[in-house]
Amino acid sequence: MKPFDYVRPATVTEAVAAAAQPGAVYLAAGTNLLDLMKGGVSRPDRLVDVTHLDGLDGIERLADGSLRIGALVSNADLAHDADFARSYPAVAEALLSGASAQLRNAATVGGNLLQRTRCAYFYDTASRCNKREAGSGCDARGGENRTHAVLGWSESCIATHPSDFCVPLVALGAVVEIEGRAGRREIALDELHRLPGDTPERESALEPGDLIVAVRLPPAAREFAPHARYLKVRERTSYAFAVVSAAAALRIENGRIAEARLALGGVAAKPWRASAAEDVLKGVAPTTDAFQEAAWRALTDAKPSGDNAFKIELARRIVVRALTLAAAGTPARLPALPASPFASTSGAIHA
Amino acid sequence: MPELNLTSAPAHLRHGSNIGQPLTRRDGVLKVTGQATYAADNHPPGMLFAVIATSSIARGRVASLDVAAAKRHPGVVDVMTSDHKPPLAIDPEIKTNPFVFRMEALQSNEVRYANQPIAVVIAETLEAATEGAALLAPRYETLPALIGLDAGESFVPPVVGVGNPTENHRGDVEAGLASAETQIDATYETPPQYHNAMEPHAVVAHWDGDKLSVDMPTQGLKLSLARIAELFGIAHDKIHIRSPFLGGGFGSKGLMGGPPVLGIMAAKLVGKPVKLVLRREQMYGPVGHRAPTRQRLRIGADGEGRLTALDHHARTVSSTFDDFYEPAADASHTLYAAPAIRTSHDAVRVNTGTPLFMRAPGEATGSIALESAIDEMAWACGIDPLSFRLKNYAEVEPITGKPFSSKALRACYDQGAARFGWAKRPLQPRQMRDDAGLLVGWGMGTATFPALMFQAEARAAIRRDGSGVMEIGAHDMGQGAWTALAQIAADAVGLDVDRVTFKAGTSDLPDAGIAGGSAHTATAGAAIHSAGAAVIAKLADLATNDERSPLFGAGNAGVIARDGRLIRRDDESRGESYAEILARAGVAEVEAHGTGAPNPAAMEEYAMHAHGAVFAEVKVDPELGQVRVTRMVGAFAAGRIVNPRMVQSQLFGGMIWGLSFALHEEAVTDRRSGRIMNANLGEYHVPVNADVPPLDVITVEEHDPHVNALGIKGVGEIGITGSAAAVANAVWHATGVRVRKFPIRIEELLAQR
Ligand SMILES: Cc1cc2nc3c(=O)[nH]c(=O)nc-3n(C[C@H](O)[C@H](O)[C@H](O)COP(=O)(O)OP(=O)(O)OC[C@H]3O[C@@H](n4cnc5c(N)ncnc54)[C@H](O)[C@@H]3O)c2cc1C
Numbered sequence A: 001m002k003p004f005d006y007v008r009p010a011t012v013t014e015a016v017a018a019a020a021q022p023g024a025v026y027l028a029a030g031t032n033l034l035d036l037m038k039g040g041v042s043r044p045d046r047l048v049d050v051t052h053l054d055g056l057d058g059i060e061r062l063a064d065g066s067l068r069i070g071a072l073v074s075n076a077d078l079a080h081d082a083d084f085a086r087s088y089p090a091v092a093e094a095l096l097s098g099a100s101a102q103l104r105n106a107a108t109v110g111g112n113l114l115q116r117t118r119c120a121y122f123y124d125t126a127s128r129c130n131k132r133e134a135g136s137g138c139d140a141r142g143g144e145n146r147t148h149a150v151l152g153w154s155e156s157c158i159a160t161h162p163s164d165f166c167v168p169l170v171a172l173g174a175v176v177e178i179e180g181r182a183g184r185r186e187i188a189l190d191e192l193h194r195l196p197g198d199t200p201e202r203e204s205a206l207e208p209g210d211l212i213v214a215v216r217l218p219p220a221a222r223e224f225a226p227h228a229r230y231l232k233v234r235e236r237t238s239y240a241f242a243v244v245s246a247a248a249a250l251r252i253e254n255g256r257i258a259e260a261r262l263a264l265g266g267v268a269a270k271p272w273r274a275s276a277a278e279d280v281l282k283g284v285a286p287t288t289d290a291f292q293e294a295a296w297r298a299l300t301d302a303k304p305s306g307d308n309a310f311k312i313e314l315a316r317r318i319v320v321r322a323l324t325l326a327a328a329g330t331p332a333r334l335p336a337l338p339a340s341p342f343a344s345t346s347g348a349i350h351a
Numbered sequence B: 001m002p003e004l005n006l007t008s009a010p011a012h013l014r015h016g017s018n019i020g021q022p023l024t025r026r027d028g029v030l031k032v033t034g035q036a037t038y039a040a041d042n043h044p045p046g047m048l049f050a051v052i053a054t055s056s057i058a059r060g061r062v063a064s065l066d067v068a069a070a071k072r073h074p075g076v077v078d079v080m081t082s083d084h085k086p087p088l089a090i091d092p093e094i095k096t097n098p099f100v101f102r103m104e105a106l107q108s109n110e111v112r113y114a115n116q117p118i119a120v121v122i123a124e125t126l127e128a129a130t131e132g133a134a135l136l137a138p139r140y141e142t143l144p145a146l147i148g149l150d151a152g153e154s155f156v157p158p159v160v161g162v163g164n165p166t167e168n169h170r171g172d173v174e175a176g177l178a179s180a181e182t183q184i185d186a187t188y189e190t191p192p193q194y195h196n197a198m199e200p201h202a203v204v205a206h207w208d209g210d211k212l213s214v215d216m217p218t219q220g221l222k223l224s225l226a227r228i229a230e231l232f233g234i235a236h237d238k239i240h241i242r243s244p245f246l247g248g249g250f251g252s253k254g255l256m257g258g259p260p261v262l263g264i265m266a267a268k269l270v271g272k273p274v275k276l277v278l279r280r281e282q283m284y285g286p287v288g289h290r291a292p293t294r295q296r297l298r299i300g301a302d303g304e305g306r307l308t309a310l311d312h313h314a315r316t317v318s319s320t321f322d323d324f325y326e327p328a329a330d331a332s333h334t335l336y337a338a339p340a341i342r343t344s345h346d347a348v349r350v351n352t353g354t355p356l357f358m359r360a361p362g363e364a365t366g367s368i369a370l371e372s373a374i375d376e377m378a379w380a381c382g383i384d385p386l387s388f389r390l391k392n393y394a395e396v397e398p399i400t401g402k403p404f405s406s407k408a409l410r411a412c413y414d415q416g417a418a419r420f421g422w423a424k425r426p427l428q429p430r431q432m433r434d435d436a437g438l439l440v441g442w443g444m445g446t447a448t449f450p451a452l453m454f455q456a457e458a459r460a461a462i463r464r465d466g467s468g469v470m471e472i473g474a475h476d477m478g479q480g481a482w483t484a485l486a487q488i489a490a491d492a493v494g495l496d497v498d499r500v501t502f503k504a505g506t507s508d509l510p511d512a513g514i515a516g517g518s519a520h521t522a523t524a525g526a527a528i529h530s531a532g533a534a535v536i537a538k539l540a541d542l543a544t545n546d547e548r549s550p551l552f553g554a555g556n557a558g559v560i561a562r563d564g565r566l567i568r569r570d571d572e573s574r575g576e577s578y579a580e581i582l583a584r585a586g587v588a589e590v591e592a593h594g595t596g597a598p599n600p601a602a603m604e605e606y607a608m609h610a611h612g613a614v615f616a617e618v619k620v621d622p623e624l625g626q627v628r629v630t631r632m633v634g635a636f637a638a639g640r641i642v643n644p645r646m647v648q649s650q651l652f653g654g655m656i657w658g659l660s661f662a663l664h665e666e667a668v669t670d671r672r673s674g675r676i677m678n679a680n681l682g683e684y685h686v687p688v689n690a691d692v693p694p695l696d697v698i699t700v701e702e703h704d705p706h707v708n709a710l711g712i713k714g715v716g717e718i719g720i721t722g723s724a725a726a727v728a729n730a731v732w733h734a735t736g737v738r739v740r741k742f743p744i745r746i747e748e749l750l751a752q753r
């Protein structure tokens, strides 16, 4: 492995200063970064370990009703926080549908947001990849790309963002708090990840040294708790990335949808908020027809980037199902197979 | 490292004789407490670390390597390349016998497949060696790679599998098809798959002058010994290989490949002990895999649903430099009583590491195609798939006409179907749903695997204190050989299992043959059985010829060995202990050798196979296409069951692998570069716990007087056969969609809702 410096700053300010140097990267739990380093995909000169920083591992309810999640809270701790799971059930379900128990115990909130794509050509250093090496080309085009993007991709890059957690977060309007060289600022999660365009190597809105310190869910996010689900289709029952996933959250008043939130995962270089589909649902009754209409709207701009046309139809069906499940109501207990199409199997068979 | 002595393992529960008892693994406590020393756990003093640099192109040559950059890296000791390496005594390309796997030992700068070893960096730390390998930054002259089943001109290989004829036929297939009332013609595809044993291939090599000690997992100690001896030009007795534990092999540790040889060469180059361990992604190339297949089945049936013809053709691939051909079509030789059968193979050469046997080679790939096609035919005839199979039940082996040495398949069908509740299955697909609206389907497949025997030797001894010794260079790959073979040993010398010192796993012990072909328990067991009988006969000679012994003169009536005593067969009250016999004779120990081997006369007369029937239930989301297996029942008849617990776990493992074959496993190969794009356990999917349903295994009683002295058929591989198709057939029954390309993918099931 390439030798690197390892620094463990005592304060956020020190961390930002240390990470602003060229060749420096933040190290959280390392479940993604260390794999990339072992594979020679990332070859940093300096790791700035943030896991010992104080004050980034809390979950706090703010006076205005929003919730602030420290960047170092583990995926598992967050999902298993009873109040959190009750208030944002789709987020808990998404977290628990990701990776494995061991990985979730280690993985952090900040690291999950900034995990890199699973595009196999990105990982394979012998392949050309614009994201890994700007301007080198994209071997995923014309390659094995049945799981690549169907929305927001460009000729330069067809990769997807693999996070489950981000999908309901973006649907619920989460905000990311960032500490940078110029102090603290915040942006909508929807603006954190960038679409590839001509510069797929620039994946996020972060500048050198920028540290995610927290993710905030606005007060309104709680109001969806009674009708919020995450659904993830994958190629084995657990421990697999989404082929396509969706988070659906509804606020239902008097039998009508007062407000809908919808986002897709595994379809684009960012968690894909489907605002046009949300608009379609506003004020209508939660019917299959309405959900189908929303699904069409959500995928209007979708186009295959390779052998993946099926993902468009799959995404439509997932949207319909996720909305249907959300409308039916959040289950009292998180299913044993979170976000799985098999979540509610009772075992009984009838012809 | 001390040699392993399993008599120190905790005592076991035992009732009555040893064979047939569900003993827990004798090495279990060592394993769960981390005391089992796998090859890579060895660290002889002064040891260096070697890391292989592999090729990223699939075809061409290495034009340059930046050896200087690698050597400049702190900690790097040396870089072994095709220009700088210790000489080998023979060219590794020469096949001195059919069990030689051609390998890359840096003999040239030619590249024949992606992930081929092209250099070895030796360093003081693993990290330094790893970075040194990265710094080599190879430059290549690249040629277009040959990839996939249509890569070039096909040809008919001389043999498939291990020496099977490429083509076989009986009866007139075309006439049979022409006369058929119903015909199907279906083509199935199976992907490349990699063994992916948990334990990667590893070697710790240590030269002491011209003596060589090697820690290395192997399924064939003596084959490896012979290979090392010829490659390095040293005598067999100068080499000591220790392979006490394998973290799985599945065929990939059967024939010696290049990586361990490179480790031994590296140790020679630097004059120090060297450890070389493959990284997971490096296992996708030089250590074998299951080749892809495309199989066409043409089947005819008459108006009653009786087969008139079965034609099974398989296309597969081998490497550009060696020959192993997945014998997929051979799966059609044994199962169904078609009056006309033809099986044939052809192949193309591609830029891949050479394929090799991987758990049920031929049977696994062939069975998913055959059993899918039989299911299709049953449906085409409007007959329940189990009834259809029973209607076409083979009373004699169809391809040869020989009687079976034993065949309890009917009982497997009956017991499996009863346990599963098969009788309630609707004939039509897409009829069942569960409460949540998921489609439910039931499918079945017939399992079959030949009962093979290889050659083995064993040495048995009875010691002055009345205890026993059994020595055999057998291999425990995790399947429990040490437990099952020790049970056979205990019965063979008439002692409790804990009174027998059972030695296995090193190359200085008698040759146990290869642990493959599901034949290890049978072969090694037969050798142990015969060595035990021989040593007891010697002991009996001492006693029956000694007038002071209560057994004097028992010669004709014979004696029985039981619980450390010899007793007269005709008068069990007369007997004496082993210790007494030896003490009186003034002998420290008696020893004898035994062999296990196939019986050519029996093989000539009988067809020998294990059989089984597997039933599976799947649920499929009707809109989203995701599949989950929810129940599996397998009933297997495999002769004598030496240890029901080990056997059950082998069959579980096989059934899970079958599920994996149907739904998960595929090495995704880039169609241009030939590189495997998912060479890691995150993305090369095998089932996780949540994919594996409650499994129910029934072992059906079967007595086989012909296969070998112990009546053992072997259970290592049969579980995967039948199971894969049972799952695939259940997916069809759930959805009405017949997927003929494996693994079954979501997109195939989305087409129809
Ligand atoms: C086998 C496997 C399967 C997986 N399956 C899934 C899955 O199904 N679904 C899913 O969603 N995820 C999955 N993951 C990904 C997993 O969720 C991420 O690896 C994990 O969330 C990353 O968190 P971490 O703390 O380990 O981050 P690290 O690996 O430490 O960091 C990841 C990146 O984020 C940056 N970073 C970390 N923290 C900060 C911060 N506070 N501010 C700025 N930058 C930061 C790092 O510099 C690095 O670039 C899987 C991972 C593996 C290995």
Ligand code: SF4
Pocket: A117, A119, A120, A121, A122, A128, A129, A130, A131, A132, A137, A138, A139, A140, A141, A156, A157, A158, A159, A200
């Ligand atoms: S899709 Fe993007 S990440 Fe993948 S190879 Fe192309 S540029 Fe790289």
